[in-house]
Amino acid sequence: MAARIALVTGGTGGIGTAICKRLADQGHTVATNFRNEEKAKAWQAEMKQAGYEIALAKGDVSTPDDAAAMVREVERQVGPVDILVNNAGITRDTTFHKMTAEQWNEVICTNLNSCFNVTRPVIEGMRERKWGRVIQISSINGQKGQYGQANYAAAKAGMHGFTISLAQENAKFGITVNTVSPGYIGTDMVMAVPEAVREKIVAQIPTGRLGEPGEIAYAVSFFVGDEAGWITGANLSANGGQYMGW
Numbered sequence: 001m002a003a004r005i006a007l008v009t010g011g012t013g014g015i016g017t018a019i020c021k022r023l024a025d026q027g028h029t030v031a032t033n034f035r036n037e038e039k040a041k042a043w044q045a046e047m048k049q050a051g052y053e054i055a056l057a058k059g060d061v062s063t064p065d066d067a068a069a070m071v072r073e074v075e076r077q078v079g080p081v082d083i084l085v086n087n088a089g090i091t092r093d094t095t096f097h098k099m100t101a102e103q104w105n106e107v108i109c110t111n112l113n114s115c116f117n118v119t120r121p122v123i124e125g126m127r128e129r130k131w132g133r134v135i136q137i138s139s140i141n142g143q144k145g146q147y148g149q150a151n152y153a154a155a156k157a158g159m160h161g162f163t164i165s166l167a168q169e170n171a172k173f174g175i176t177v178n179t180v181s182p183g184y185i186g187t188d189m190v191m192a193v194p195e196a197v198r199e200k201i202v203a204q205i206p207t208g209r210l211g212e213p214g215e216i217a218y219a220v221s222f223f224v225g226d227e228a229g230w231i232t233g234a235n236l237s238a239n240g241g242q243y244m245g246w
């Protein structure tokens with residue numbers, strides 16, 4: 001397929017790094033955002049050593065102005081964004097009766113509002129150029145809910161509502177919009193969960209193991225391909241069989 005320009009938010013994280021690498025392996029020019037310059041530069045150097053040139057632009061995706069400035073900087077460095085992967089995300093887990101407004105808002109702003117904040121500045125360009133790919137990295141817990149994650153599950157379910165509306169509005173412009181809903185992947189986010197809890201999680205996964213970041217990157221690359229141009233508004237579960245609903 002033709003080489004395109006891709007922006008992967010949260011590209012320095014576990015799943016994001018795998019997505020950046022996979023898209024670069026497919027010949028695309030890849031950029032990501034960062035918040036901490038020192039951490040990002042170290043990551044960029046590591047990527048360079050592995051043979052990957054990934055552009056970096058500073059920006060917090062949870063605030064509209066920061067996200068818009070980050071997109072402008074990406075476009076200044078590498079050109080207009082053709083492929084957007086809304087991947088940046090956080091958890092602030094606690095049962096709802098103990099949840100603070102701050103824990104709720106942080107998770108909604110980072111996981112869900114970020115989809116508005118980053119997609120809004122790139123969508124008009126995609127419509128003008130008549131080609132685009134927008135992919136949300138949601139979660140199994142947005143599909144089935146999860147004890148202690150009312151904030152996260154609400155944000156992740158909302159991401160798919162965003163997907164299916166944006167898909168309808170932009171299908172005639174050669175833009176597809178899809179969701180990937182990962183199950184539990186062995187990144188820092190999941191390795192931060194106590195081992196005893198992790199063992200219980202793995203026991204619920206029919207494949208008997210956590211997923212690999214590369215397995216999510218593969219799902220993303222499937223949606224990116226030119227051959228996937230008729231697939232829009234889909235939610236692809238990649239969860240080792242743990243949840244087989246919508």
Ligand code: NDP
Binds near residue numbers: 015111
């Ligand atoms: P990581 O914690 O490894 O990476 C998260 C990335 O998001 C980091 O690069 C982080 O940057 C960035 N980020 C967080 N908040 C912001 C913000 N406000 N502005 C800009 N960047 C931000 O997580 P994973 O790789 O595990 O997760 C990636 C996505 O996949 C998330 O959306 C997550 O919810 C989803 N997911 C993960 C699963 C898993 O099992 N790991 C399962 C299902 C879904 P920084 O270094 O600055 O913090």
